[in-house]
Amino acid sequence: MTHDLAITGGRVVTPQGILQANIGITAGRVAVLTPDAVDAHEVLGAPGRVVLPGAVDIHVHFNEPGRPHWEGWGPGSRAAAAGGVTTVVEMPLNSIPSTTTADALKSKVASAQGQSLVDFALWGGLVADNLDDLPGLARGGVVGFKAFMCESGTKEFAFVDDAMLHEGLARLAELGQFLAVHAESNWITHRLTEQLRGAGRRDRPAWGESRPPAAELEAIQRALFLAGMTGCRLHIVHMSLPDGTQIIQATRDAGQRVTVETCAHYLTLTDADLVRLGPVAKCAPPLRNEKTQEELWRDVLGGRIDCITSDHSPCPTEDKTKGDEDIFEAWGGITGVQTLVPLMLTEGVHRRGMPLEQFATLLSVNPAKIVGLWPQKGAIQIGADADLLLIDLDREWTVERDWLQSRHRHSPFIGRRVRGWIEHVMRRGETIVSQGEAISTAGGRWLTRQ
């Protein structure tokens, strides 16, 4: 048959290994993968290029509706696309309204449709007072739920106490759903913050001191315990500590269903970078020290961490710079969806010898599976959506402000040398980015659980 498009001569990273293969694409899907010639109306030659599945970033915050001046679906999704992320799963936080009711879900979908360049799915929120909204959100098509165990930094998203967490987990288990948690103890972080601020501390290291490893590890343990008691599947978001990996691994070995992500910034920045760069590198949990970071890399390379996300949490630049004099005043979130893939190619594949198959597992396969988008998303295989990246793996380049597509072009990674250039990005067989430029607008589709 004659396909719509053939991509020829590339090294294709598939779940079965790396193949020197031609890809035939029909109706937006991978129709054939073969060393033989592929007949097609259009041919895109990829000699010397690596063909990766588009990344699936299951942790981004696009603040529309309500705060498009923070990050809108247009710029946010263009940033994703330019960075090789072809599917985003948006996590509720400070949109107005936040996605915590069925009506809010509808307005979230409406704001994304017609604007998002990449395909998208949505998380629903479990907050302090919305137990009765959980079934409607589940029916409405969220892929999972998210809760904070500590103050979220925004009044639009109230954190859950243990009673709500316990009951929410039980309800979600009944609904066949699962919960992702921001695991930091509110008791510990709240008290330490009051003490430090009360003592007049406003310096950058004070941020890390207010959120020590104990706060994260205690909350991970508590969430695992309550999830185990209620039989609910759990996902730990943005884990920053190798000690957390150990706790989770032990729970997994005991048969409990739990997955864990870490973020690119924990693998590429340290507490010293927060001191050097200031509020632009403020996040929660905070950046840890270099030794912790190398141990976290060992967990990633050892397959003990399921996926890597960006936790893209942008804000107007003034919400960062207002923390120049007092770190506690700055918004805590890193603008990172566009740098996720280049950073992980540089630091994982090139610097630490991560095989490309493992890269695809961490950035595409596993995240798609966790949120139920597999096998439509997550891999280059027959029948899957043709979401593809053509990568010039050895090209070195510098992350520049002008390349960034987010509404507010601040990033802790501006000026960083990286290796692995995303030459071409395809969403369902259609080119949406070429040589770093978005060449299309909108067209992204809403995805629900498979």
Ligand SMILES: [Zn+2]
């Ligand atoms: Zn987040």
